[in-house]
Amino acid sequence: MVQRRSQKDVAAALGYHQSKVSRLESGKGTEDVRVLREIAQVLNIPPHRLGLAATTNNSPSGPETEDMHRRTFLAAGAAGIAALTTTPAAGRATASAAHNELIQSLLPGATPHTPTGPPPDLQGLQSHVADVRRLFCTCDYTALERSLPALIGQLRQAIGNAPGSSDLSGPLATAYQTSASLLLKQSDQGNAWLAVGRAMAEAERSGNPVVLASSVRVHAHALTRGDHAVQAVTLVRHTANQLTGSYDQRSPRYLAALGLLLLRGVTAASNGGDRSATHDFLTEAREVARYVALDSPDAWANFSPTNVDLHAVSAAVTFGDAGIALETARPLMRRHIPVPERRAALWVESARAYSQQGRLGDGYQALRIAESCAAQDIRRPAVRELVADMAARDRRRSLPELHHFSRQLGVPA
Known part of the structure; x- marks a missing residue:
């Protein structure tokens, strides 16, 4: 049962600032077992849902045991916290019906879109899987979120009609993988773990490396x-x-x-x-890329020398090597990248590098190019956080267009 409690209310009950509750919802700041136990008590969450061993007189649990449980179920616990609170008035909108249906489709039992008629044949189901992969690569996350529950329902019904067959486990694993990737794009890490677990189980059943x-x-x-x-x-x-x-x-x-x-x-x-x-x-990936280049939205997977270079850019940004990142990115900016999700990634990572150098104007321009490549990708939480940070650093408001862009994304500094 969802508790309609605001972050402010929960924060008051815990004795924390509201910002800390927000961080807890996103899976951050939950490394202290004591904090998790306080959350469980205040929100009436069974301890195991937050990765905690139940404390009984007969079964004491030491720090090492609790740490193991916490690390195993940390993300699920964060999802539990998010499900039991509502967002602050000025924060995110509540989860859409499509999002909730996707989460329901990852749970055991009947899915919300369990089909009533006969499912498509194997070839038809594989075609549907290819369609959802294409939606991911073109960053049509809205359509993807609507499509996945029905596809998962069809695949699960088909598997139920052919027990013992492993032919459908591969496509179902791919549907779960895509669900996990979408949820991670949305920064819904707790529910992403549901999809990850499902994907791993079906992958093992398929026996396909x-x-x-x-x-x-x-x-x-x-x-x-x-x-x-x-x-x-x-x-x-x-x-x-x-x-x-x-x-x-x-x-x-x-x-x-x-x-x-x-x-x-x-x-x-x-x-x-x-x-x-x-x-x-990176070295091994470049070796593999000598033998294959799948670089289109309708490819089964998008791997190519270009994708390797894109990850080199991202790694340099992560290490704080902004100059190296931009030097690596410049040839890619002139290269045709057919996959919108990958094109957007190049410009978002370039924006991060510009931001690290304090070049907020160049970073803003890179983000607008990314938006032209994949508008929905720019609206995911990680990019919105980058925009808000850049706007906050422009204390003299010398880039009004950046602040306007931030407001458009709903993240004013």
Whole structure:
């Protein structure tokens, strides 16, 4: 049951500032077990939902045990906090019906879009999966969010009608992977973990190394976004070690899945401050890119030398090497990048680099170019946060267009 309690009300009950409750909702600042126990008590959340072991007289739990539980279920706990509070009056709008239906489709039991008629055949279902992947690559997140529950319902019904068959597990895993990627774009890390778990389970059922590598990739993405970069690097390295080699004998799908997994390792390693691992993942990804280039919105996966270079830009920005990032980005700015999501990523990362150098005007222009590439991508929380930060740093308001843009995105400084 959702408790209609405002962040201000919850903050008062906990004795915290409202901003801390906002951070808790996003999965940040929950490293202290004591804080989690206070939250559980105030919001009447069962301890296990926040990754806490239940405390009983017969089963005492020490710090190490609680730490293990917390790390395992941290994101789910953050989702529980978000579900039990409402946003502040001046904050985000409540979750849309489409978003809620997507979350429901990730839960056990019947999905909200369980079809009544016979499901499409395998080829038709695979075509539907390709359609949702295309929506992600073109950044049509609104249509994607509406499409995923119905697709997941069809796939789950088809699997129920053919127990023991693994043919449909791969497409269903891909639908769950796409759900996880969308939820992470929306900074809904808690619910993304639901999709990650589903994707991993279906990938294992499929027995397909390509599908498994793709599911591990979104698993590593969720770990990185949850401030578990070291674990993400370990996961990527362990999986990639089993898949690397003999590239001239591998299919394009295999190579693309492996290449994207390595690029996820680049992101994880750079977020963890590990320059050596970042270099190693980039080097191996470039080797894979010698043998495959899938670089279009309708490709099964988008991996190419261009995508490798884009991740090199992003890693440099993460390390604070703005000059290197922009030097790497400049040739890409003149290159045709057919995938809108990737084009937008180039200009968003360039905006971050300009911002690091204090070049707010150039950063603003880069963001407007990104918006022209993929308008919905600019409205995701991470980019809105960047815009708000840039506007706040323009204390003399010498860039009125930047402040206007910030207000347009609903994030005035």
